[in-house]
Amino acid sequence: MKKIPEKLGRYEAYEDIKTALGNAVYDSLTTEEFESSWQNMVDQYLLYDNEWLQELYRNRHHWVPAYVKDTFWAGMSTTQRSESMNSFFDGYVNSKTTLRLFIEQYENALRDKVEKENIADFHSFKSTVPCITHYDIEKQFQLVYTNSKFQEFQKELTRKMYCYSTFIKREGAIEVYQVTEDIKIGDKRKDIVYGILLNEEEFEVKCYCHHFEFRGILCRHVLCLLTQKKVKEVPLRYILERWKKNIKRKHNFIRCTYSGMEDTPVAKRFDMLCNTFYEVAKAGAISDESCNVLVEAIHNLKIQFSTNSDNSTRDLHVQEGPSWDGKNKTILNPVAVRSRGRPPTLRKENKVDRKSREKMAREKRQKRKKKKTILRYFFFV
Ligand SMILES: [Zn+2]
Structure with missing residues (x-):
């Protein structure tokens, strides 16, 4: 466009x-x-x-x-995605970066990402964004979502004030509603009508704006309807695991050779478990029968280990997160986090130069682990 x-x-x-x-x-x-x-x-x-x-x-x-927009993209459009990926590597690699340096810089980018998320998660646990309404649904999201995702939810909740819903008809278990939203484009205001299907028995709700399917956040139209119907709690399917504050994201488990985080107990254990599972997977892959038996066994293990997952994951954050096991200065003063405001070119030079200087010091240690970590990149990707 x-x-x-x-x-x-x-x-x-x-x-x-x-x-x-x-x-x-x-x-x-x-x-x-x-x-x-x-x-x-x-x-x-x-x-x-x-x-x-x-x-x-x-x-x-x-x-x-x-x-x-009925496909989940975590809210990323094509250009936003490109910007996001550029931003991820911006300051670490450029057109002259060699493959070898790229791998090192990839680790640095990953480290910064992990640090940023750890800090954000820490703040999500430490501080709470206050509710703006007395709706129970808002409290439900406030308890589980990270601060930034909860604020996105609140933004939709705020915009609900421009909406009103009208019952249209009932088709079996499904109620059809229309939600009219008063929007402002430039100086002009206009009404846009969205259709909503609500199955109260199954508690499924679908809005034609597809905001939830696209971004993973319930839209203002659905919130308008649910609050009007005095719904106190939404089903778990509308609370995405990925936005929860107690979720350890995949890259947190990847062992890296950068300093400060390589001895994270979680990453170490994850690495050890992957190696163990690799052997089991090799044995399971021999035949359809052994594969099915293994899948069943893993399924049972998943049930067994997910029983207290919420509590244990939260414990992991508090006890074993790499940034706050007694090193409060790292949290309060996140010097390693990039500033968005600085010119990209300046950022590039600084990062690359700095990392190159650090490279020599790390080289000896990295040689030993290089082969293993490269495999991990592909696993991660
Ligand atoms: Zn909607």
């Missing part, structure tokens, strides 16, 4: 085309709406010969929100 001025700027009705294109892409709640708006735009402005638009249309299933 950033290429619109370049690709369509030569048309006389450029401004109108730009608006029509934006409306078709961003305002279409369903694929049918998108198809209809797109076709109207092409017809009205005689854009039949524009190859760029034809190409965009051919690939519509991969980028137009109406097609992709």
Whole structure:
């Protein structure tokens, strides 16, 4: 969409085309709406010969929100994802980075990520974002979500004030509602109507804005309906594990050779368990029968070990998190965390230079572990 001025700027009705294109892409709640708006735009402005638009249309299933927003992307759009990945490696690698240096810098990027998350998790446990309403649902999310995800939830809850719901009809166990939202675009206000399906028996709720499916956060429309119906608690399926503050994310378990974290007991144990499971997996892979037996056994183990997982995971954070086992200074003064405000170029030079200087000191230790960690990268990826 950033290429619109370049690709369509030569048309006389450029401004109108730009608006029509934006409306078709961003305002279409369903694929049918998108198809209809797109076709109207092409017809009205005689854009039949524009190859760029034809190409965009051919690939519509991969980028137009109406097609992709019922798939979970953790809220990332294509450009946001690219920005996110660039940001992840920004300051660590550049076009001249060798493969060998890349691996070292990958570790540094990972270390910073782990440190940042540990600090964020620590704050989520240590401090609580206050509720803005007296709804029990808000308390439910406040208890389990990280502070930043809870704030995202609160943002939706706040926007609920611009919505009101209307009962439309009942079809068996399913109730159909419409939620009208008063939105402001520039100086203009307009009402947008969203359809919501609610199955009270199964407690399933689906809104046509697909906010939950796309971002993993219940939308203002659903919250409007649930609070109106005085629902006190949402089922666990609407509380995503990934946003919980007591979740250890995958990269926390990867052993790295960077200083300060390599002896994390959790990572060490995880590494040891992976090696042990590898042998078991080799034995299980011999035949379908042994594979099925092993899968069943692992399933039982999962049940056995998940019984107290919430409590034990929280304990892991408190007792064995790499950043706060008696080293409070690391938490209170996170010097290793990158600042978003500094110019990328400056950041790049500083990071690379600094890491290169540290490289020599680490080299001896890394040699010993290099082979193992490379395997871990691929496992992680
Ligand atoms: Zn919605």
